[in-house]
Amino acid sequence: MQPPYHRLEEFVPLTQHELTIARGWLSDRRQLARGHCIRREGDPVHGVFFLLEGWVGSSLILRGGKRQIAKIHLPGDMLGFPSLSLSKAVETLEAVTDITFCTIPNLMIGRMFENAPRLSVAMFLSSQLERVALMQNLSWVGAASAMERVTTFLLDLHDRLQAAHLVKDAGFDFPLTQVQVGELLGLTPVHVNRTFRRLDETGYIERERGHMIIKDAASLRRLTAGFVPDKAGHAAWDRLGQPS
Amino acid sequence: MQPPYHRLEEFVPLTQHELTIARGWLSDRRQLARGHCIRREGDPVHGVFFLLEGWVGSSLILRGGKRQIAKIHLPGDMLGFPSLSLSKAVETLEAVTDITFCTIPNLMIGRMFENAPRLSVAMFLSSQLERVALMQNLSWVGAASAMERVTTFLLDLHDRLQAAHLVKDAGFDFPLTQVQVGELLGLTPVHVNRTFRRLDETGYIERERGHMIIKDAASLRRLTAGFVPDKAGHAAWDRLGQPS
DNA sequence: CGGGCTATTGAAGTTGATCAATAACGGTGG
């Protein structure tokens, strides 16, 4: 199966040289069952991870035991970059479904910066995109109602799944528990449930056994908290003077 | 005055070559009065910014007009990186105090990646640190009480100001309005006020005319929501194989 | 078949929001 390079190629197509490097990551391919952790808060930082199949939640744990999921990662995402700057990992990376992923050791990242400046810029820009996503999540959690948070999340998820070719007829697998959605959006599972129910009573969505269908995306979008900004794509590349 | 390079040198000291590059940024030095914007949401992305003096808030605006401040930036911070990946800026960068800053045009960033891999890695790691800070802010806003949010924020601010040599005897200038603190922490200004008052009635802090003193940091820290993770510092550099 | 997690629903409780009014401050122009 073709590895999901769509996130890496958002800004510029990879050259043969870069594809070779990216294929090098795939050597150490691993599987993990739902509920298990790629790594936990406090673990040493051995590298970053490339998610090939399945969903992963990256979360922080607060004093008091509450957990905040910072992001739900989908196939093609690179995981664990933030902790590269820390002495120990902050984020727990937990498999939401069964997953396949690769570990990219620290040294490979260092070498990439020396030998593959274009790929480095791609990763750099990708990281900035993640920062934007995080800022948006923060803004929803900090300033939007429960209904706005849920609808915004569902539509964003839908768009990202679409980019990963995982949507069929506005429907997609939805393996998250309501507890997890709550931890992502800063709501209690009970309230997530009520919000979901209101949405499918109204006919905006349809849920069943780990699957979700967006019945009326246009109306749903009117309930959201804000806009998803346009990615620059290749324009970002041009802007930087098309680094070689 | 020595430019505040402490953020850039968190991971590795700059070489002469890199210092030359960094000094190049300073050519286009500008001032802005409190309340004015370096740039607004929706503006074209001409470059990123290096903050020399003063405080800047970076914020997103939601449908409905509510504003979420993602971060309060202090001298030495690089601003505006996330929008490099977008066709238009998402973040509004507003001066909280009178400020001095430099604009670093996009092309200079691109050239840096080609000619100064070490500096690029430093910026890359710095960006990851920003992601961590953002994840933490998200976790406070999503899962902590008002009191926890406020105390965590104050202590974090204190630590960052200290790194910028802007703290004297546990006291520091505090130019933020309570409205702004509210927008940062996802609270109403009224509630920020009540929380502050409770803190200084109890003797944890002291406030007056744009100044704040942390009277009892140790006790205050017991009220916070979580821990500030250790930065890797030079260890991050070693980990990556000391890129040259 | 049994046990544990997940979803669902109802009732009651709280934190923090909203509304509203006043006071204090800071900057401006006369």
Place this chain on the structure above:
DNA sequence: CCACCGTTATTGATCAACTTCAATAGCCCG
């Protein structure tokens, strides 16, 4: 230097969104 005005801070009273508590039902897995 002072009067004025808009912004900010403060405080009280009320309200509501969401939480907490609790109980039941459904599902998945071994």
